[in-house]
Amino acid sequence: MANQTEGKGAVTAAGHRVAPVHTDPDDVSLLAALSALADPVRLTLVRELAGSDDWTRACGSFDVPVGKAALSHHFTVLRGAGLVEQRDQGAKRINRLRTEEFEARFPGLLALVLRADDVG
Amino acid sequence: MANQTEGKGAVTAAGHRVAPVHTDPDDVSLLAALSALADPVRLTLVRELAGSDDWTRACGSFDVPVGKAALSHHFTVLRGAGLVEQRDQGAKRINRLRTEEFEARFPGLLALVLRADDVG
Numbered sequence: 001m002a003n004q005t006e007g008k009g010a011v012t013a014a015g016h017r018v019a020p021v022h023t024d025p026d027d028v029s030l031l032a033a034l035s036a037l038a039d040p041v042r043l044t045l046v047r048e049l050a051g052s053d054d055w056t057r058a059c060g061s062f063d064v065p066v067g068k069a070a071l072s073h074h075f076t077v078l079r080g081a082g083l084v085e086q087r088d089q090g091a092k093r094i095n096r097l098r099t100e101e102f103e104a105r106f107p108g109l110l111a112l113v114l115r116a117d118d119v120g
Numbered sequence: 121m122a123n124q125t126e127g128k129g130a131v132t133a134a135g136h137r138v139a140p141v142h143t144d145p146d147d148v149s150l151l152a153a154l155s156a157l158a159d160p161v162r163l164t165l166v167r168e169l170a171g172s173d174d175w176t177r178a179c180g181s182f183d184v185p186v187g188k189a190a191l192s193h194h195f196t197v198l199r200g201a202g203l204v205e206q207r208d209q210g211a212k213r214i215n216r217l218r219t220e221e222f223e224a225r226f227p228g229l230l231a232l233v234l235r236a237d238d239v240g
Binding site for chain 2: 037109
């Protein structure tokens, strides 16, 4: 089941799931960071993660109105922007918001996003 | 000439140019602000405006690789995000970055964008 949420190439020939690829926040451009956050679904994911302990939230646990393929894409964008770290735990992929690293790269940006009183 | 840079409906029946419509930064959503800034052309416009005195830069004076229609669209987005104020001065449309108002609405965001050491 879990593999169905992944894009092309995410499953090895042996049927094992490929570990998620991460981008170091130091290598993230300002445009990539802004683009990653300029989306209502990803804003919700980031905010829910910010309110949860590290490694406690599986990808399927978020209250967002998108299907599995779209959700997988959103997490790929968040990983690529240095915002989210993921690891596989059994059939689940669990998440951590990279609060400190992202803050070091873009001081104040995550705080602004989390502080904002509006959804959109 | 100047009218040709405007979109549909920007010229009155009498041939007068319609004054630009502005959005108060207080009415701008976080998503709109992030989306406005998550574009390389608009980032360039904002940064060039930040380095210029108010009302000294006409729309055609920016070094961006886009045509007039696209440029007009980018300025519309910037106005809609509360980032830019425009007024017509003869055949030119001149600009001002709304630094203080935008800062009051999204503290630190503009500074982050201007401070960033990379273009993208």
